[in-house]
Each structure stands twice: as structure tokens, then as C-alpha cells.
Amino acid sequence: MKPLFLLSAFSISRTVWGTSWIVPGAVWYDTAGQKIDAHGGGVVQRGSTWYWVGYSASDSETDDRGTEDQTPLMYQSTDLVNWENLGKQAPSVTGMWRPKFASPNGSSFWLYGQQDRNVLSLSSSQFVGGYSQKAKGLLPPNKYSYSDTGMFLDEATNVWYLLTSADHNTVQINKINSDGSIGSLASTLTKGAYEAPGILESDGIYFLIVSGKTGYRANANQAFWATSPAGPWTGPSDVAPPAEKTYNSQNTYEFAVAGSQATTYVYMGDAWDSKGTEASNYVWLPVAVDAKAKKVTLQYHAMWKVDPVTGVVSYPATRKRYAAAEAEMSGRDGVVVPMAADRCFGGDENVCAAAATTDSDNNIKQQRTMVHRLRTGDEVTFRNVTGRFKTPHEWVSVRYTVNDPDAGEAYIKVNDQTTPVNLSEYNSRAGYHHMVPVRLRLDEGDVNTITLGAIGTAGFEMEVEGLELHEDD
């Protein structure tokens, strides 16, 4: 039973811009309805509150994406889903990339990041706000220039470690001294061109997660392991199927939700746009840790959450489904075809394919097994979609696949909207996963019309399975 004040705080945030789910790749809004702007960041827990610090990629002066601020912004949350913007932490500091929080002696508060390929450290006497520059320099002991700040608190020793990717393809791990200065070298990883390091620890095994070096283009991030931050680091192993390119993201940080029933490790990744602007999104996923096999594996889910009290991960139940097979198709080239055998529409994905063939209700079987195959110019229109207008916007999951995400896109129109919006503007997973939740504004009741269309090259095809609405949106 939650205390009453938590319930009322929750309902207040929901009447503003609340959500119940972590949706990797979607545009995430803060409780005031602004896009969350905390890139290359990390999350730390203090009491029952979680704080997310990252850098703002938006330009406060103009909107022209000219000189970006790159200044640390902090958000707070009690549920890891609804985040309130606490503002700039060091308003005079700009050009600071990937800020990470640390508190090396428990009574002063620090942010470490990269500025001009130096380590920039800021500190404050309070946790929120008031940060100012304390030091800036190259990375000891070898005066390496420096990039992609990571941070790890080793709870076994209560020591904070600064993680970096330094020159010469060296990922370097330095202790942070109790006075906040960068201390001795703990270990290095020199097994390849890696950057964007983060560490998680489970059962005495330390996993160092790193990305490859491909700029803002996603690559297959990998993990190494050791029995202490002092290394040596063994590996690599894949954190996800390599073709998924870490679900189009780059590692920035790992944190644990140590609950009463489970400890859930969370991977925080950045889904960069092509230039790393504020249009970039976030991919957070639970991490399965197999300390015996020395493997960490990202568990991809289009929508999920972790209970910050119990540590238990859950997923939304489906409230309603609208099968493409029952919707109207228009255009020249669209056809109704059987759904691919490894695909399904609705239900538990692992049992759905089996259910589709064994279902005695022909109608349901039909809905589950037929799709609309669209080409550029074709549309499928779903009528009488039930909106709740409980929140300003609700999640609608678009179930579809494309033959080539580089060849085109799905677009969407809701009700009297005349200009279609490409799904990638709502969710950077569009085209890369068969379930793409987008936040739409629906009217209350069975009155909404949603149109999906295909736009792309001559060879582009998409197969639309349908739409899903969720129980707790």
C-alpha cells in the first residue's frame, strides 16, 4: 500500500504529462511536458528519489541548433518514469559533455565530464544546484586527452571510479580521491577501439560495458568482466545480438534498482540522432546478468517499468487491439497477406504464434494471421479507436515490420490531422522493431480515426499487423 501523499503526487503529475512506462527510443517528456534533455547522463538514488543528470543538447539562446549549451541538467523522479526538471546545475558552465555524478566523501557533491578533451570537475555543497568548476585537466598518470566520461560507485569499497576513453584506444579507470581529485589508475582496457564506458557489479563480478567508436551511429556495444575494478578485463561478449546495434543506442551508464524482491540492473543508452542534437532519445533496458557465465544481456522490451520499491520489472497489459485485417486499406499496391510465421499480433509474443494456429475461433485466428502489406502511397485506416483522454496523450503501439528501415518509413495521422508525421519523430525505434509505441492525443470514446501510411523508395514495403492500446497508459 502506497502512502497517500505518493498517490496524490502521482495523480498531479499524471494530469500534467504523466506516463507509466519506460519506452526505449520514444520521445520522453518531463512532468511539465518538455522533451527530456539529459544526454550522456547517469542516474543515482538518494533515499526514495532518483536523480538523472545529463547534458542539455539544446541551445538556450536560439532554436537553430547552432552553438549548443552542453550544460548539466538534473531531473528527479520517484518512479523512474515521471521526471521533473530541476534545472541547470551550473548555469555558467557550457561545453561539458556526459556529466556524471559522484560524491567521493559523502558530504560534497561532484559532477565530472569532458570539456575540450579534458576532465572537468564541478562541485557543490548541496546535492541539487550550485555546482561550479573545481578543476580541469588531462587524465593522470599519462596526461591523456580524454572523452566519454563514465562513473561507477563500487559499493564493496565505497570508492567512486571515473571511467574514460582516453587516447590510443585506452579505456581507463581511475579512482576518485576523497577530496574529489582524480586519483590513481585502477585499470585499463586496451583490447580495441572502445568508448562510452559504464560498469555494473553483481555477485562480485564487474562488467565493463563499452561501445565501439562510430560517432553518433550506433554499433554493437560489448562487455568485459573482471573480479574487481582493478581488472584485468576479460572479453568481449555481446550485450545484444550484434545486428541490433544495441537497439540503436550507445551506452552511457548502468545502475541497479535493489528492491525488496529483486535487483534489476538498468542499461542507460543514448539513441543519438545523426548530429547528437536534443532530438536524440534514450534507450533504457533491464539487463540480465549471468555472473556464472560472465555475461550481461540487454532484455529488449518496447514498454516496461521497474518498481523502485520491489525491483520487479513489469510490462503493460493490452486494453484493446485493432487488427489491420479488419481496417480499411486504400491506395494502389496494398495487399492482404498471411502474417509471417514468426510474427504475431497481440498477447505474449512467445506463445502468440502457436496460439494463432491452434485458436478455434476463426475470427481471432484471422485477425492474428493476416496483415496489410503497403507500399508508398498506400494507407490503412483504423476507425472507432477508443481513446480515454485520461492523460493529455496516451500510448498507441503500432505493430508492423518493414523490409528495409533505410528505404522508407511508416507515417501516422490522427483524426483531422492533415500533415502526416513519420513514426520516427515519435520513436527512434520506428522500423527497427515490430512494436513501436507512440504517444498520441486521442479524443475520449470510440471516435478516433488513425491512419498509417507508407512512404519511401519504390522497393519499400511495410506489413501492418494492427494497433494496440494499453491498460495503464
Ligand SMILES: *[C@@H]1O[C@H](CO)[C@@H](O)[C@H](O)[C@H]1NC(C)=O
Ligand atoms: C569532502 O570534500 C570537500 C571538498 O574537497 C571538503 O571541503 C570537505 O571537507 C570533505 N569532507 C569530509 C567529511 O571529508
Ligand SMILES: *[C@@H]1O[C@H](CO)[C@@H](O)[C@H](O)[C@H]1NC(C)=O
Ligand atoms: C518521412 O520519411 C520519408 C521516408 O524516409 C522521408 O522521405 C521524409 O522526408 C520524412 N518526412 C519528414 C517530415 O521528415
Ligand SMILES: *[C@@H]1O[C@H](CO)[C@@H](O)[C@H](O)[C@H]1NC(C)=O
Ligand atoms: C465511429 O466513429 C465515428 C467517427 O469517425 C462516429 O461518428 C461513430 O459514432 C462511431 N461509431 C461508434 C459505434 O462509436
